[in-house]
Amino acid sequence: MSQISEKEVGSKPGSYSRRSDYARRVSNRIAQVEAPAAGVLIAIVFALLIANVVTRAMTMPVYWIDELAIYTMIWSAFVGASLCLNKKSHIAVTLLPDMLPARIADVFLAGVNLLLIAFFMVFAHVLWRWFDPVTVMTSESLNAFSQATFNFIYDEPTTTIGMRKIWFWLILPVFCLTGFLHSFANLLDVIARLKRGEG
Amino acid sequence: MLVASSFVGLVLAGLPIAFVLALTAFIYIAATGNFMLLQSYGQQMFGGLENYGLLALPLFILLGEFMNAGGIGRRLMNFALAFLGSVKGGLAYVNLISNMMMASILGSTVAQITIMSRLAVPEMERAGYPRDVSVAITAAGGLLAPIIPPSMLFIIFGVTAQIPIGDLFISGIVPGLMMFGMFIVVIAFLGRRYAFPRSASSSWTERFHALKDALPATLIPILIIGSILGGIATPTEAAAIATLAAIFVGMVIYRELSFADFGPAFVNAARNAAVVLFLIAAAQVFSWVITFENVPAAVATWLQSITTSPVLFLLMLNLLLLCLGMITDPIPALILIVPVFLPVATDVYGIDAYQFGVIVCLNLTLGLLTPPVGTGLFTAALMGEVKAERIAFLIIPFLAAVAVVLLLIVFFPWLATGLKGIVG
Numbered sequence: 001m002s003q004i005s006e007k008e009v010g011s012k013p014g015s016y017s018r019r020s021d022y023a024r025r026v027s028n029r030i031a032q033v034e035a036p037a038a039g040v041l042i043a044i045v046f047a048l049l050i051a052n053v054v055t056r057a058m059t060m061p062v063y064w065i066d067e068l069a070i071y072t073m074i075w076s077a078f079v080g081a082s083l084c085l086n087k088k089s090h091i092a093v094t095l096l097p098d099m100l101p102a103r104i105a106d107v108f109l110a111g112v113n114l115l116l117i118a119f120f121m122v123f124a125h126v127l128w129r130w131f132d133p134v135t136v137m138t139s140e141s142l143n144a145f146s147q148a149t150f151n152f153i154y155d156e157p158t159t160t161i162g163m164r165k166i167w168f169w170l171i172l173p174v175f176c177l178t179g180f181l182h183s184f185a186n187l188l189d190v191i192a193r194l195k196r197g198e199g
Numbered sequence: 200m201l202v203a204s205s206f207v208g209l210v211l212a213g214l215p216i217a218f219v220l221a222l223t224a225f226i227y228i229a230a231t232g233n234f235m236l237l238q239s240y241g242q243q244m245f246g247g248l249e250n251y252g253l254l255a256l257p258l259f260i261l262l263g264e265f266m267n268a269g270g271i272g273r274r275l276m277n278f279a280l281a282f283l284g285s286v287k288g289g290l291a292y293v294n295l296i297s298n299m300m301m302a303s304i305l306g307s308t309v310a311q312i313t314i315m316s317r318l319a320v321p322e323m324e325r326a327g328y329p330r331d332v333s334v335a336i337t338a339a340g341g342l343l344a345p346i347i348p349p350s351m352l353f354i355i356f357g358v359t360a361q362i363p364i365g366d367l368f369i370s371g372i373v374p375g376l377m378m379f380g381m382f383i384v385v386i387a388f389l390g391r392r393y394a395f396p397r398s399a400s401s402s403w404t405e406r407f408h409a410l411k412d413a414l415p416a417t418l419i420p421i422l423i424i425g426s427i428l429g430g431i432a433t434p435t436e437a438a439a440i441a442t443l444a445a446i447f448v449g450m451v452i453y454r455e456l457s458f459a460d461f462g463p464a465f466v467n468a469a470r471n472a473a474v475v476l477f478l479i480a481a482a483q484v485f486s487w488v489i490t491f492e493n494v495p496a497a498v499a500t501w502l503q504s505i506t507t508s509p510v511l512f513l514l515m516l517n518l519l520l521l522c523l524g525m526i527t528d529p530i531p532a533l534i535l536i537v538p539v540f541l542p543v544a545t546d547v548y549g550i551d552a553y554q555f556g557v558i559v560c561l562n563l564t565l566g567l568l569t570p571p572v573g574t575g576l577f578t579a580a581l582m583g584e585v586k587a588e589r590i591a592f593l594i595i596p597f598l599a600a601v602a603v604v605l606l607l608i609v610f611f612p613w614l615a616t617g618l619k620g621i622v623g
Contacts, residue, residue, distance in 0.1 A: 038469035039462065042257055046465075049254065049439035051430070066251055073257060073472075074248045077480065080473020081217070090215030090474055091528050095572055097213045112214045119222045126237050151238070172241050 020188035027185035030178050034079050041076035045069050064160040071158075071168045078175040085116070085182035106194050113187035121182035127173050143151040201259075202227045202489075206481040216531040220481040223612035224488040240484060245481025248476055251435060255354050257472035259306045262419075262445055264464035266304055269449020269456040272314050275300045276322075278413030280398070281406040288395030290326050291336055291386045294319040298340025299379055304441070305344055306351035308567050310577045312341040316582035325533055327396040332389060334357040334583030335593035337451035339382060341575050342601060345529070345564045349434060352529055352560040355479065358572065359537040362552050364434045365427045369619045370553040374561065374608055381600035388596065414459050415448045428622055447582055475530055486538040499543040509548040513609045516540065517562055524566020528574060532563050550612075558608055558616040565601055568594055 048069040055062050084090050092112075095103040131151060132145075139145035142154045155164040205226050209219040221244070224497040228236050266272060277337040283296070284288045298315055305311050315337045323333035346354045348368030357364035389395070401409070423441045426432040432440060449456030506512055523532045536559060567575035570591055580587035608614050 011486060035466050035470070036462075038473060039466035042261060042469040042472065043465045045254065045257060045462075046261060046439060046442060049258065049435065050443055053436050053440060064361060070249055070251060073254055073476070076257070076469050077248060077473050077476035079468045081477035084470060084474055086478075087470070089470065090217060091531060092213050092215040093210050093479065093527055093572065094213050095526060108213055111214060114224065115212075115214050116218060119218055119225070121267045122225050123221075123240075126240050130238060130241050138257055159467065169241065169245060 020185070020192040023185040023188045025183070027086055027182045030181060031083055034083040034086070034178065038076045038080040038083060041072050041079065045076065048072065064162070067158060067160045071161075074168070075171050078171045082175050082178040082182060085179055085186070087184070103194070103197055106190050106197075110187060110190045110194065113183050113190060117180065117187060120176055120183060123176050124180070125175075127176055131173065159189045187188035201230050201263070207452045211371060215395055215526070217478040217481040220478075220485040221532075223232075224481075224484045227488050227491075231491070233494040236488065243487050244480045245485045247480040250358050251433075252354065252358050253476070253479070255349070255364065255433075255435040255438045256351060256475060257468055258442055258512075259349050259351065259354070259436065259511075260310075260472050261464065261468040262320040263307065263310050264382070264436060264468050265449060265456065266419075267310075267444040268460040268464060269445055270453050271304075271419065271445065271448060272297070272301060272318055274409075274413045274416045274453070276318050278409045278417075280322075281409035284398035285400035287397050287589040288326060288386060288390030289398050290319075290323045291390060291395055292383065293322065294336050295340050295382055295386060298337070298343055299347065299418070300420060302343040302347035302375070302494035303424060305350075306349045306354070307326075308341040308344045308564055309578050311344045312338055312575050312578050312580060315340060316579055320583050326398050329393055330583065331585045331589050331593060332393055335583045335597070336386065336389075337583070337591050338579035338590055339594050339597035341579070342564055342568065343375060343378060343382075344380060345560050346371045346557070348372065348427065349438065350560065351475070352563070353532060353556065354434070355475070355496050355533055356560055357529060357539060358479070359482070359534060360541050360552055360556060362556070365430075365557055366619050367553060368424075368434060369622055370557055371560075372616045373539055373614050373618050374557055374604055377604050377607070377614070378601060381604060382597060385596045385600055415452045418448065442523075443595050475574045477570065478531060478534060482534040482538075489538075490556060493596075495539050495542045498539055499547050502543060503547060507548075509544075509550050510609060512544070512548050513550065513558065516544075517558065517605060517609070520559060521565065524563045525569050526572050527566070528565060528572075529560070532566070533576060536563075551616050553619060554608065554615045560607060561601065561605055561608075565598060568598065613622045 010016070048065050051062070052065045052069070055065070078149065081090075097108045100108065130151070132151060132153075134147065135149060136145050136154065146152050146155050153169070154164065154166050158165050158168070202223055204461070206219060206223045207224060207614075210216065214222070216580065224240070228234065228240075253408060276293060279293040279296040279300075280290070283292050286292065294315070297319065298311065301311050301315060305314075316334065319337050320333045323336075324330050344350065348371055350368070350371060353367045353371060356365055357367045367408075421443050422444055423437050426437045426440065427434055446456065502512065506515070520536065523536070541552065541555060544553055544555045567573055568591070570576065570587065573587075573591075576587055576594075580590055
C-alpha cells in the first residue's frame, strides 16, 4: 500500500518528479513480479520438504530433494531481499535519523540510498569479473575457459542434483540488477521530496 | 580501525544492517588491498545460505502465517480460559499459558505479541483488567517465544555456531519453564496490587467443549516438540509437518482457513524470511573477511588480560548483550556476536556452546522490550493503544525475572545443558 502514496507524491508536476515517477513505476512493476515469485518459491520449498518426509517414510528417499530445497530457499531469499528494498522493510537502526528534523532525515535517507547504489555497482563489477561473460563467449569451450582463466564458475557441479551450480548462482546478477533499480527509484523519490521542500 | 569506524558510521546513518555488513566487507578488502578476495565474494554470499538447518526458518515463519489465519490461537486461549477463568486474576494466567502454547508453535516474539495482543487484550479489558497491565503481560509473554522451542534465534544460532538445532531446542526447555514459573509469581504479585478480577466459572460441559475444540490445535506443538525430542524428525522436517498439520486443522476441522489465505501466507512468509536470510548471507561474507584480520583472536587476548574466570566473562558478556540488544534487533546482534565471542567462550573459557547460546538468545530478546529500539515494546504499544513508556515501566518486574533466570544459567550451566544429556 505504501507505494501508492509514493506514486501520488511523485506524480506532481516538475521536471524532476517525472523522472522519479518513471523510476518508481519500474521499481513497483518489478516488485509486483517479485512478491508472487518469492511466495511461489517458498511454496515449492514447503512442497519439497513434505515430499522428502513422505518418500522417506515410504523407505524410498529421493536423495536430491534436500539440495534442491536449499537452492530454492536461496532464490526466494534473494528475490525477497530485493523486494524488501522496494517495501523498505530491511532491518536498520533508525535511532539517529528518527531524532532529526524530517528534512535532515531525508538527507540521511538520500545518503543511505546512494550507499546502496554504490554497493550494487561494486557488486555488479565483482559479479562481472566472476561470471566473465565476454571471455566465455570468445572461448572455444567452457573447458578451455576454465583452463585459461583458472575460474571454475562454469564447471562447479551440484552435489546431488546433476546440474551445474551456475544455474543457481544466476540469481545473484538478477538480485544485483533489481536491487539497484529499487534503490535508484528510492533515491529519486527522496531527492524529489527534498526539491519540493526547497521550492 | 577503518573497518570498525565505517561500520559504526553506516549503522548509525540508517543503512540496513545486512547492507552494512556487505559493504563493510568491500571496504575491508579495499583497505587491505586483498583484491583476490573479490573473486569469491559472490560465492561466499550465496554459500552462507547453503545450509540444511536454515530451511527450518522460512518454514516456521510459514507455520506462524497459517496459524494466524486458521483460528488456532483463539482456541488455545479459550481452552485455558475454561479451566482457569475462575481463579483470581485467571485471565492473566490464561494469557501467560496461551503465550506458552503459542511459543511452542511460533518462534518470534514480535509475531507472538501481534497475535496475542489481538486475542488476549480485548478479552482482559472486557473482564475489567486495566488495559495497560494487560498489554504489559502480553508483551512479557512474548519473551517466551525465543526460548521455548521452536525458536528462530536458536535456528540462527545453531547455523552460525554449527551445532545441532534440535539439541539447542532441547536446551531451551528448562530455562523456558523457569521463566514461565517466575512470570506466574510476578502475575500473582501484580494481581494483588491491581486487584485483578475473577471471571465466571465454566461448567464442566463448557470445559469439555473447549477441550474438544482445542485438541486439534494442541496437536501442533506436541507434534513439533515430540518429533524433535524423540529424534524422529529434524527441526526442518518437524516444521514442514507442523505446517501441513496447521493447514489441515485450519481448513478441515476449524474451517476458518481457505485457499484464498494461501497466497498472502506464502508471500508474507517469503518476505519475512528474506530479511533474515539475506542478513545471514551478508554476515557470512563479513565474517569470512574479518577472519583475515583475526578479530576473534585479538578479542580473546584482550579479554584474557581482563579476566580468566568464565563466570566473570559471562557476566561481562551479558552486560554487552544488554546494551547491544537495546539499540538493535536480536537477529543482527546475534549474527555479529557469535562469530567473535563463541570461539573465545568455548576455546578460552571452556564454556558449553549450548549454555552460551541460551544466554545470548535470552538476553538479546530482552532488548525487544526495552527502549529506545524495542520492536516488541512498540508492537505491543501500537496494538494495545497504550503509551510505550507506560508498558516499559510495567514490564520491569518481568524483565527482572528474566535477569534472575539469566544469572541462574550463568552460575548453573546444567540448567541449559542437563536435559540434552538426559534425552540425547
